[in-house]
Amino acid sequence: MKRRKGAAPTRPSRFVRTLVEIEGREETRVVEIPDFEPAPWKADAALTIVGRATPRFDAVEKSTGRARYTADVQLPGMLHAAIVRSHQPHGCITAVDVDAARAVPGVVDVLTGADLPAGMSVGGRKMFDRTVEYAGQPVAAVCAASAEAARRGAAAVRLTIEAAGFAVTFADATAPGAPRVRAGGNVAPHAPFIQERGNMARGLRQADVTISREYRTPVALHSALEPHGAVAEWTDDRLTVWESTQGIFRTREQLGAALRLPLNRVRVICEHMGGGFGAKNGMGTHTLVAALFARRSGRPVRCLNDREAEQTDAGNRNATVQRVTLAAKRDGRLTAILVEADVPLGVGGWESGPAKIYHELYRCPNVRTAETFGYINAAAMSAFRAPGHAEGAFGLERAMDTLAGALDMDPLALRMKNLAARDQEKGRPYSGGSRLAECYRDGAKRFGWTRARRANSATATTGARRGVGMAAQIWGTGGGPPAYALVRLNADGTADVLTGTQDLGTGSRTILAQVAAEALGARLADVQVILGDTERTPYTGNSWGSMTTPSVSPAVRMAAEDARRQLLEAAAGMMGVSPDRLEARGGTIRVKGKGRGRNARAMSFAAVAEQLGDVMIIGRGSRGPNAPHAAVVTVGAQFAEVEVDPGTGVVRVLRIVAVHDAGRVINPLLAGSQLQGGILQGLGYALFEERVMDRRLGVPLNPTLHDYKVPTMADAPSIDARCLDGSDSTANHVGARGLAEPPIIPTAPAIANAVANALGVEVDEIPLTPWRVLAALARRVGTDS
Amino acid sequence: MRLRVNGRDHDVACPDHVTLLDALRDELHLTGTKLVCDRGECGACTVLLDGQPVYSCLTLAAACEGQAITTIEGIGAPGSHHAVQSAFARHDAAQCGFCTPGQVLAAVALLRQIPAPTDAEIVAAMSGNLCRCGTYPRILDAIRGAAAELRAAGAGA
Numbered sequence: 043m044k045r046r047k048g049a050a051p052t053r054p055s056r057f058v059r060t061l062v063e064i065e066g067r068e069e070t071r072v073v074e075i076p077d078f079e080p081a082p083w084k085a086d087a088a089l090t091i092v093g094r095a096t097p098r099f100d101a102v103e104k105s106t107g108r109a110r111y112t113a114d115v116q117l118p119g120m121l122h123a124a125i126v127r128s129h130q131p132h133g134c135i136t137a138v139d140v141d142a143a144r145a146v147p148g149v150v151d152v153l154t155g156a157d158l159p160a161g162m163s164v165g166g167r168k169m170f171d172r173t174v175e176y177a178g179q180p181v182a183a184v185c186a187a188s189a190e191a192a193r194r195g196a197a198a199v200r201l202t203i204e205a206a207g208f209a210v211t212f213a214d215a216t217a218p219g220a221p222r223v224r225a226g227g228n229v230a231p232h233a234p235f236i237q238e239r240g241n242m243a244r245g246l247r248q249a250d251v252t253i254s255r256e257y258r259t260p261v262a263l264h265s266a267l268e269p270h271g272a273v274a275e276w277t278d279d280r281l282t283v284w285e286s287t288q289g290i291f292r293t294r295e296q297l298g299a300a301l302r303l304p305l306n307r308v309r310v311i312c313e314h315m316g317g318g319f320g321a322k323n324g325m326g327t328h329t330l331v332a333a334l335f336a337r338r339s340g341r342p343v344r345c346l347n348d349r350e351a352e353q354t355d356a357g358n359r360n361a362t363v364q365r366v367t368l369a370a371k372r373d374g375r376l377t378a379i380l381v382e383a384d385v386p387l388g389v390g391g392w393e394s395g396p397a398k399i400y401h402e403l404y405r406c407p408n409v410r411t412a413e414t415f416g417y418i419n420a421a422a423m424s425a426f427r428a429p430g431h432a433e434g435a436f437g438l439e440r441a442m443d444t445l446a447g448a449l450d451m452d453p454l455a456l457r458m459k460n461l462a463a464r465d466q467e468k469g470r471p472y473s474g475g476s477r478l479a480e481c482y483r484d485g486a487k488r489f490g491w492t493r494a495r496r497a498n499s500a501t502a503t504t505g506a507r508r509g510v511g512m513a514a515q516i517w518g519t520g521g522g523p524p525a526y527a528l529v530r531l532n533a534d535g536t537a538d539v540l541t542g543t544q545d546l547g548t549g550s551r552t553i554l555a556q557v558a559a560e561a562l563g564a565r566l567a568d569v570q571v572i573l574g575d576t577e578r579t580p581y582t583g584n585s586w587g588s589m590t591t592p593s594v595s596p597a598v599r600m601a602a603e604d605a606r607r608q609l610l611e612a613a614a615g616m617m618g619v620s621p622d623r624l625e626a627r628g629g630t631i632r633v634k635g636k637g638r639g640r641n642a643r644a645m646s647f648a649a650v651a652e653q654l655g656d657v658m659i660i661g662r663g664s665r666g667p668n669a670p671h672a673a674v675v676t677v678g679a680q681f682a683e684v685e686v687d688p689g690t691g692v693v694r695v696l697r698i699v700a701v702h703d704a705g706r707v708i709n710p711l712l713a714g715s716q717l718q719g720g721i722l723q724g725l726g727y728a729l730f731e732e733r734v735m736d737r738r739l740g741v742p743l744n745p746t747l748h749d750y751k752v753p754t755m756a757d758a759p760s761i762d763a764r765c766l767d768g769s770d771s772t773a774n775h776v777g778a779r780g781l782a783e784p785p786i787i788p789t790a791p792a793i794a795n796a797v798a799n800a801l802g803v804e805v806d807e808i809p810l811t812p813w814r815v816l817a818a819l820a821r822r823v824g825t826d827s
Numbered sequence: 828m829r830l831r832v833n834g835r836d837h838d839v840a841c842p843d844h845v846t847l848l849d850a851l852r853d854e855l856h857l858t859g860t861k862l863v864c865d866r867g868e869c870g871a872c873t874v875l876l877d878g879q880p881v882y883s884c885l886t887l888a889a890a891c892e893g894q895a896i897t898t899i900e901g902i903g904a905p906g907s908h909h910a911v912q913s914a915f916a917r918h919d920a921a922q923c924g925f926c927t928p929g930q931v932l933a934a935v936a937l938l939r940q941i942p943a944p945t946d947a948e949i950v951a952a953m954s955g956n957l958c959r960c961g962t963y964p965r966i967l968d969a970i971r972g973a974a975a976e977l978r979a980a981g982a983g984a
Contacts (some may be wrong), residue, residue: 098916101919104911104915105908105927105928105931106900106903106908106912107859107898107928114858116853267863267871267958268861270864316861317922317960349865547921547924547925549922550890712919715965718962718963718964721961746866746868751958753963753968756950758961758964761964
């Protein structure tokens with residue numbers, strides 16, 4: 043082929059637009075089409091490392107205390123910073139007196155709003171603003187030789203705040219004559235936000251049975267054990283930040299913008315991370331505080347939230363009120379779903395409402411949701427494991443049980459009657475088909491649903507009462523580009539995988555090594571994954587929206603396949619055969635097939651690498667675009683049995699059975715842990731967890747792990763949680779979808795349905811603390827008499 | 828003050844009001860012991876004092892002179908992990924791992940006291956150690972496994 047000198051070859055651009063879904067929100071982005079995409083691993087692919095229950099790579103590091111978290115980073119000469127927070131929920135700071143703080147022994151520096159570069163902001167809010175809109179808002183910071191001195195210094199800063207009226211509940215913020223809670227107003231513009239399909243009037247008209255109820259969900263706190271925190275160090279004009287984060291690259295981008303630094307002068311590191319659950323998606327005030335003090339002092343600076351700050355101003359799952367109407371034919375077919383929701387977000391955050399699951403989970407031609415997003419004088423919400431869906435599932439799935447009661451149908455039968463065969467919002471098929479019916483059937487069988495329903499309806503009327511309930515979930519888990527990986531073959535035949543993701547405790551470090559070893563044909567022990575460092579790795583996005591596995595594992599697989607292709611090419615020359623006759627497995631390259639001399643001519647990776655000397659094989663991989671015409675979701679069903687003491691109102695969850703379909707499971711041990719973890723967080727949401735605000739003072743009353751109760755081992759039920767076998771080759775060529783968020787979604791409604799079943803009462807609000815259970819019982823007694 | 832930590836004496840210069848947790852982390856740089864709530868609510872800072880589990884955030888360093896302090900760094904040795912540590916790894920009893928050092932120490936103390944605990948005894952002993960990732964079922968499995976392993980090793984010795 044002849045080409046004129048200087049003329050570029052013409053081919054279609056590799057950079058195209060595609061749809062990416064993050065935590066229920068879809069965005070269109072530019073993506074790069076990879077040079078090649080490996081053929082999908084089908085369900086019956088003969089994989090030996092992917093699919094194996096391998097212990098996580100860093101398990102020993104963690105159980106020996108050697109795993110180093112951001113909170114453990116100690117640098118020579120390091121100073122400590124503490125943030126001063128407003129105790130007033132609303133007002134204007136008229137004076138910040140720092141003299142007493144500067145006089146505290148050990149204090150070296152103080153930062154107030156006046157010291158900051160103009161326009162410095164965090165999460166869209168002006169940093170250290172004089173206008174205070176919630177109790178806990180950062181207003182200044184103190185830097186000292188020790189954490190204790192910094193705390194004392196922060197406590198010594200005197201704020202004069204001209205107080206303004208405030209509201210900390212949706213009702214108070216939207217009542218006539220309510221104080222203006224923030225500059226942007228008390229209700230989001232365009233309220234209510236309506237999403238609709240079909241014809242609601244017709245749907246209601248066609249119905250034989252209609253139920254309407256109101257459901258309430260609380261503000262829940264992430265309560266990650268490692269607080270938000272950062273350590274910052276400058277070397278001339280280069281900044282290194284250790285951050286407990288779900289997104290090293292996003293943190294870098296935000297730091298670069300805030301400090302006006304070129305991105306190649308900012309390095310963000312997150313080696314191990316003590317929990318995020320959605321609240322650690324980028325730079326925070328603490329990050330800038332550490333970076334600014336470090337620049338001013340010329341010394342490294344650490345700034346960590348204390349527990350009160352972590353429980354007050356580190357994100358939360360917003361509360362909801364959901365007024366739900368379900369309408370159905372006598373045989374159970376849904377004809378209409380109608381929801382109006384009130385959603386107080388705090389002073390900010392994004393518009394995360396409960397509506398989406400009402401559009402997705404069941405087949406129904408007529409659906410209308412109307413969400414009113416309000417603002418209150420409390421810390422902004424943030425994503426929290428399945429934001430929106432965990433809240434929406436409580437309303438929808440409680441209403442489904444109420445409808446089942448009105449129809450005199452088994453709740454499971456009602457759900458089976460309303461299976462959604464395709465994504466009804468966009469009319470797309472599900473990438474892996476919908477296997478929710480299988481989840482229902484398998485779960486019901488493992489749980490013994492039919493027998494348990496019968497047994498529990500015959501429970502005696504005195505003493506502890508048992509009940510069973512179930513609920514379903516659906517959650518977009520397709521992930522998407524961009525995500526990049528490199529695979530380097532070392533001179534001894536071992537391999538390094540480099541990718542810019544992070545391991546939140548989900549096990550990404552381990553499962554990515556499994557994918558790389560499988561695709562490369564290496565031994566798992568010879569593969570290590572390097573992640574959590576923007577300077578060492580190529581770009582990968584945040585670990586949110588159950589995206590890491592479906593986004594990063596295909597990039598890693600492609601990089602490993604690229605490295606294997608080169609390795610086989612190198613080995614072919616050494617072995618005197620053509621590369622396509624070779625295969626790599628278990629760290630050895632052999633001639634394919636079973637012919638004689640196959641083993642005699644085998645070469646280990648180490649032997650090939652040795653001959654290559656310092657010639658390095660580098661494989662490059664990227665995540666290709668999503669299939670345009672399929673919805674990628676993880677679905678599942680959960681069943682719960684509870685015991686309720688009607689005398690004390692105490693609910694005990696006895697057992698949970700969970701069956702989900704997440705496509706290919708790369709590591710069943712780790713997947714099982716993630717399911718159990720989501721279920722236990724869901725149990726906390728169902729029974730214990732709620733932030734309590736004082737309406738008169740406008741402050742949170744329980745910012746501690748004592749008063750905000752998360753589950754303990756004593757609360758853990760027996761859990762039988764599994765995923766269906768299979769692979770979703772439409773979703774991506776590894777076949778895996780996300781699994782992190784789905785298990786929390788159906789847990790609370792399944793438990794609440796079980797409590798309702800145990801007591802024969804309506805349950806319309808979580809958490810089901812003893813007083814709520816007793817109140818529900820009292821309402822029934824009131825009705826009976 | 829002089830603290831005996833993991834079998835070695837350390838002279839520590841810190842005021843009397845400093846907690847054992849802060850002394851371990853900030854003076855001795857033993858960062859395996861974690862600070863989470865700083866008020867005895869979560870168990871992440873658990874260490875052993877003469878073999879008994881204590882919350883080091885509620886214990887004054889000065890009050891520990893003359894007692895044997897064991898932190899996670901003093902459990903097992905490189906290449907020879909304690910049965911509880913190996914069981915935690917095998918059973919995937921750590922996700923983020925931030926609570927894990929405290930969990931391991933609470934479990935080690937339990938198994939020293941009750942070599943063959945019932946599930947109820949395990950739950951009672953471990954309920955002061957929070958895990959937000961929800962690894963409790965795995966921790967229960969790990970402790971059962973470690974108990975069996977330690978008993979077998981003891982019987983063989």
